[in-house]
Amino acid sequence: MQLFIGGAYAGKRTAVRERFDSPFWCSAYDGKGLDEWRSAIGTEHCLVLEGWEEWLKTELASEPDDDRVRERMRGELESIRAQEDVHGLQVVLIMLEMGRGIVPLDVGDRRLRDLAGWLAQDAATHCEHVWYVWNGLARPLV
Amino acid sequence: METTNMIAFVSGGARSGKSARAEALARRWHQARGGERYYLATARPTDGEMVGRIARHREARGPGWTTLEEPVDLVAALDRVAPGSTLLLDCLTLWASQVLYASDLDERQALTMLDTMLSWARARNIALVVVSNDLNEEVPPRDAEVKRYVAFLQRAHRRVVHEAELAIQVVAGLPMYWKGNEWTGKAQ
Numbered sequence: 001m002q003l004f005i006g007g008a009y010a011g012k013r014t015a016v017r018e019r020f021d022s023p024f025w026c027s028a029y030d031g032k033g034l035d036e037w038r039s040a041i042g043t044e045h046c047l048v049l050e051g052w053e054e055w056l057k058t059e060l061a062s063e064p065d066d067d068r069v070r071e072r073m074r075g076e077l078e079s080i081r082a083q084e085d086v087h088g089l090q091v092v093l094i095m096l097e098m099g100r101g102i103v104p105l106d107v108g109d110r111r112l113r114d115l116a117g118w119l120a121q122d123a124a125t126h127c128e129h130v131w132y133v134w135n136g137l138a139r140p141l142v
Numbered sequence: 143m144e145t146t147n148m149i150a151f152v153s154g155g156a157r158s159g160k161s162a163r164a165e166a167l168a169r170r171w172h173q174a175r176g177g178e179r180y181y182l183a184t185a186r187p188t189d190g191e192m193v194g195r196i197a198r199h200r201e202a203r204g205p206g207w208t209t210l211e212e213p214v215d216l217v218a219a220l221d222r223v224a225p226g227s228t229l230l231l232d233c234l235t236l237w238a239s240q241v242l243y244a245s246d247l248d249e250r251q252a253l254t255m256l257d258t259m260l261s262w263a264r265a266r267n268i269a270l271v272v273v274s275n276d277l278n279e280e281v282p283p284r285d286a287e288v289k290r291y292v293a294f295l296q297r298a299h300r301r302v303v304h305e306a307e308l309a310i311q312v313v314a315g316l317p318m319y320w321k322g323n324e325w326t327g328k329a330q
Contacts, residue, residue, distance in 0.1 A: 007278030009296030053282070100155070101280020109281045134276075134311060135153070136300035137320045 006133030015138040028054035050094035150308035159315030168230040177226040216259040225266040234274035
């Protein structure tokens with residue numbers, strides 16, 4: 001599993017496209033739910049999961065407890081990682097860095113920002129390679 | 143040090159030390175190359191605080207700079223720079239906001255202007271250091287206009303970085319080299 005993380009419009013998608021040949025995209029921006037990654041199992045060689053902040057928003061809307069949201073996402077990451085091994089699937093996660101501004105006034109934004117940070121940390125522990133994308137360039141952190 | 147025709151991009155957060163880093167780089171390039179040394183200010187003195195801020199920057203730079211002030215038209219500004227000189231552009235963030243909110247240019251025209259400035263700088267042997275701010279690593283703005291601004295600024299950043307031999311992210315006054323190395327001037 002690999003993680004590409006960076007700010008908005010930093011060039012994350014391009015960085016992924018440059019490194020992976022015709023992957024299957026499961027994107028929240030296309031209205032896909034997180035659980036739809038399962039449809040790629042057994043049929044695709046490379047799966048890209050993007051739009052995690054949108055999936056987090058969905059979780060946060062129905063679960064008031066942040067720890068539970070984190071646990072649920074952690075569980076999902078573990079399932080993805082396990083399937084990757086079993087099916088020889090290459091999984092690429094694209095996540096948005098959003099922790100570097102001022103503390104948001106809106107409680108929903110604060111929760112989202114916290115969960116996004118924790119999710120990125122949890123994801124990184126499962127990844128062999130982590131890339132930080134900045135202004136169209138990518139550098140390996142791990 | 144290889145200093146011919148180089149373009150550098152220097153960015154970072156507020157008060158990260160990016161201007162000082164960019165100025166030092168421009169000074170070194172100027173010393174090695176000769177010619178004139180120019181400072182292109184995109185800031186427009188709109189209020190008292192801005193006037194003070196511009197004065198502080200000017201004082202910190204010290205003497206030896208020819209200051210050009212041009213909020214939008216980068217190509218016109220470049221036309222005032224003698225070939226073989228060194229030019230420090232500070233900063234792209236303000237340029238981007240003036241393009242979107244105080245000019246008749248659309249985004250495509252503005253990016254073409256930016257491309258033209260980069261290629262003319264090369265053609266005229268002008269070493270160029272471009273300063274900007276990283277504004278895209280916070281919770282995505284809800285406001286559509288702010289979103290458009292961040293997206294436009296990022297497009298501008300990616301173009302400059304793509305062209306540049308040297309791309310530096312400044313954190314706590316220290317450089318992180320994304321492209322090249324300012325001491326050798328060599329691409330990594």
